[in-house]
Amino acid sequence: MPITIKDIASELNVSATTVSRALKNDARISVEVREKVKKSAAKMGYRPNLMAKSLVSSRTDAIGLLVDNLSWSFFSELAERVQNAAEKHGYSVFIYSSQKSAGLEKAGVERFMSRGIDGLLVYATEKEENRAFYSELDKLGIPVLFFNHFLRMDVNCVTTDDYDGTIQAIRHLGSLGHRRIAYVGSGEESSFKQQRLAGYRDGLNELGVEASPHWIGLEEDDPAYGYRKVKAWLAAPADERPTAVFAQNDMLAFGIYRAAAEAGLRVPDDLSVIGFDDLDVCQLMHPPLTTVRIPLKQLAEAAIRFMLDRFAAEAGGEAVRLKTTLSPSLIIRQSTAPLKQ
Template sequence: MTASSDSAAGPSGGAMTVAQIAELAGVSVPTVSRVINGQSDVSPTTRALVEDIIRTHGFRRLKKPGTKAALVELVFHELAGAYAMEVIKGVERVAGENGLAVVLSEMHGHTPGRGWIEGVLARRPVGVIAVFSGLTPAQSDQIHSRDIPFVLVDPTGDPGHEFPSVVASNWSGGFSATRHLLELGHRRIATITGPTRMLSSRARLDGYRAALDDAGTPIAPDLICEGTFQAEDGLTHGRVLLARPDRPTAIFTHNDLQAFGVYRAAAEAGLRIPDDLSVVGFDDLPVTGWVTPPLTTIRQPLTEMAAAAANLVLTLDRGEPLPHQRLELATELVVRGSTAPVPGGAR
């Protein structure tokens, strides 16, 4: 890398060359280049110093043909299950249409580890799509400073205006699921949520509450159980809910995996779905039509959300403005065999 190939906005507003960054940091030009490109052979102290200068003075890589790899980075908090596969299909469809490959990463949590960002900088992808995840402030600065487009799918928190995002209409989904159960005559409707720190879970819970309020049905706090979007949530909370003398006649879970856990809890309790208990999930994973009984659920358009995110990345890479910073795709109630009128007319 030469001093003319990269620049930054200096304190006076002029262009700061890589050589000037090196001079400020008291290191060599190759050292600055290694930091910029995410190479590992730089001491943590030097890396932090150079990154601080870049963050302060707003480094921007000059766009040149061939400086980016033909890759889209797709990052999951957990790379497992049908949810991830639906997202991968959407990104790969758009990537394939544009001659790009897809690199998959797993965070093992909702925030990337320290080494992840260096890998991204070294690979120089066309852009990064993070699913149900976020970045630390330092990682956000690094992504911004290298002009790497970054788009969130189903973000864990409110991304504000920092990064574009693609979401589902979670509030509407929670409202539709609960209203469907209310229309079947259910009044004791429990819900098993995801973590309340997650934006999607809070929105689904708000929709649930709004539907109950709209129907004039009191909201029972003891029928709201917080989970982690795992099947174990449905099993554990389902056992507790169904052991109550005043057990709920219906349960709305915040994803399909939790609903499958409720299926097992109901079987253990000797209850039949939907004769004794109605269940509604969320996501509409492909397997929901094959379980017994087929699951009534809220369709979250995961493949379409992922494809939209990939198109946003490509738009940003071309230097074009986005029409919207936040894109929301509609959810849809899919009625199958796991819901029925309230048993025995009880309410």
């Protein structure tokens, strides 16, 4: 016979309620008792009956996470941190990639809902056609939290100040003497990309420099485009090419590094490069990439805390709303250097 919560309670001479709460990491149960219960549960071979639990409580202890593209390291790292934060509180995370498609994004949400998830975390494609769809979800009272400013709707969200992060990056390059600073990335109408481009332009204005359309590349956000675009810039005479490049994301920097190497230039001696996101791989690049760090761990923890608060509110607590912006930070490594005179 399968081991039950009552069996564990009998073994430890505590109530079944205490065991249940301990297995959920409920703060009302002391850390010592929680650890004792978990050790006994593992020793006795306890496995929760999730199907029975969902039938009784109408909850599945599952949260859906919808992201833009799992092939990108940023989203896989975000997913890992969300999963880690959720598991600390006994929740599972189901992940779906929209592959930048509004249709797949909507289909992903519908699949999550059909499987009875308790809440939904979304890094949206920000396509206009899904505005009404998300509005309907909000009316149904389904807990939804966005990781971006989705279509400027009044939604629950936890985001980062990408504008300020880019300003920090441009100021850093300016402090090193750079004025011919290029921007490479995608021109998609997403909020974070608009913020980064605005930060680039305003950062240059602070330096007394007008942004040159020639040094703004807005076609794609992958390494291959970074390579092609920067290679074209570096083919110009030395006094007509950029001395520094701001990459809209860290992955673009791989292509920029290759373009510089093929042009016979060294990073950072001849070309400074700065990225955005601070992916784990940045420290392993040669040279290690200077970048703007998005606080993924804090984003994930804030998102899961919101979900827990919403679940508590549904059980009789106060209504919960969240709209917060976290600050990114500049991580200076070895891909930026003073301008050569």
